[in-house]
Amino acid sequence: MAAENRLASDQLAALAPGDTVVIETSGDFRRAKLTTGVVVRTEGSHFVVSTRSPRGVRYVAQFSRRDGVSVGGGRRAELVNREATSPEVPEERRRQMRVDPAYRAWARNRSDVQKLRELQAAVREVLAEQLPATP
Numbered sequence: 001m002a003a004e005n006r007l008a009s010d011q012l013a014a015l016a017p018g019d020t021v022v023i024e025t026s027g028d029f030r031r032a033k034l035t036t037g038v039v040v041r042t043e044g045s046h047f048v049v050s051t052r053s054p055r056g057v058r059y060v061a062q063f064s065r066r067d068g069v070s071v072g073g074g075r076r077a078e079l080v081n082r083e084a085t086s087p088e089v090p091e092e093r094r095r096q097m098r099v100d101p102a103y104r105a106w107a108r109n110r111s112d113v114q115k116l117r118e119l120q121a122a123v124r125e126v127l128a129e130q131l132p133a134t135p
Helices: 009-014 091-108 113-130
Strands: 020-025 033-043 046-052 058-064 077-080
Touching: 020 046, 033 058, 058 077, 091 113
Parallel strands: none
Antiparallel strands: 020 033, 020 077, 033 046, 046 058
């Protein structure tokens, strides 16, 4: 993480809700990670930015309008001038992500027949994609 990569003050001033930004997050002894986020709103002296994890979990962070550095939190993050390499979700994981919620919904109440049917339908769809159609 270096100051030359950060957004300039005029770029920060031009950010508005709905704009896409690139966030560089630094770990202690690892390479910096780039993620893409969307400016949700501007509150006083900071931006509120929403990001999503590879699993689709939404995270919200605040960044200073003055220098683009994160406000609070355990790790240092800043808004930068680079293209994010959004983490590509492997196809197998994408299929699993469709079955997992249906399984969890059914597992909460195993006597719910409708949830069981939804789980079976999700599994059937994944298998239909994986297995070649037989004549």
